[in-house]
Amino acid sequence: MKRQKWIFVLLNVFIVFQLVVIVVSPNRNSVIYDQLSPYFSWYSVPLHFINPWSFFSPDPSVAVYWEYSYIYNAETWPESSEDMYDKEAINYSYPSKKSKIWSNRFIRDLYFSRYAAITEKHFNAFFLPWLCDQQDHVEAVSMVMRFQVHPDIEASQGAQKTLKQAKTDFNRYVGRNIYSCLRGDQDVLF
């Protein structure tokens, strides 16, 4: 009976603690989080109870992808293989511009491309080395990040303007840069 009572007390303490974690931990910008997190982060971070639950918010995101081509090292390029300049002319995109229906791999690629390139530190540590490693004899990658802003719902209505045309109008990108694949050299070359 005494054991049962102790279990009851411990469960109550756990319930209160877990409720605080459930309610407070998603709101990381709050004063309450700042005040309370030192008491529960030892528990919530290792157990990954850290999600902010911000799906499709504050607004649904636009399509973002990288367009890139490789610059190969002429000195190490094997003579017997195909022409290096032809390979350099190939444009890749990552992840692809269109979703692959029901592809779990595509969704994880999408998240990787965003998380890995979200800061300069992440870009240099994760994304660039991975892209460089995808092919042999790579010296640098020429890249541009594309944002395909949605056509406004009104802009897509009626008129004769096709959706494709509307999408082209809104297709924007940030400048193309060439990134060195040499490890330790994180500067933009040009």
Place this chain on the structure above:
Amino acid sequence: MFSSKKLWKDFWFQPNSVQIKTISAFRLLLGSLLFVFYFIRFLSFDTYYSNEGFLPLSELGKYDLNFNYYILDYVQILQSEALFYVLHILFLILLALLSLGLLPRWATLLTFFVHVLFLHRNPLINYGVDYYATYFLFYLSFIQHSQFFSLKPKKQTIDMLTSVGFRLLQIQLVVAYAYAGFEKLKGQTWWEGKAVWNSVINPQISTFDFSWMSHIPFVVAVLSFMTIIFEVYAPVAFFSSKARRIWLALGLGFHIGILLTLNIPFFALVMTVGLLIFVKDEELDQFLSFCKARKWRQPR
């Protein structure tokens, strides 16, 4: 007389409130879905978890999106890639056993820990399903989840831990819905009623070409506002005897809608299964007998 102590006790520790049959159905469906979902992840193991993949173990310390105090030691004690490979196979076996109803609570907790280990090993590829799976597996480890729909059904008296786990599972889900709703309230497109359009027109996540929806802006706006209303009021509605069924129907429509329009099928399915925790045992029985009756009526 109103007693908050009694209310608290009844809410958390009343065995009658636990819908043990629906929670068993939840376990069966969740376990099966997660098994398939993580089996697909396993097919790309090298890309996700090897040192030649997205994130070599040596670079993990540079990840700082959310926390400076990332628990590296937790993952880095396991330096061996082969060990992670074996762990992933173990994880799949545990999920298979979970769906079959052969996993005791301690082993469900073990499944949760292995799952979390993989979340930490590569945080760059995690998304909604992974996050919900974390909570669902954790709370399932409190619950006697194998009394029904199991290869070895165990009839047991519902204990306090089961009751607490069941309630935490419910609260976790509604709080997640509420946060998702509140976050959307910060967005201009949600207020303008255009957010659903912006979601389905994004070629990277939409399943098909939904540009025809530009001709029904009113419906798009209603769907956008209904999404917010459903999520924001979920904590109240799912616990209200009058609104619960309406919210279950809305939730079903919401998640099936996501399944059809957005390319996140496992997320939509896991969330649909999650709604089961607000279904009563007798409602599940009614549904099952309805299905049975329909089956009998089919021509041979």
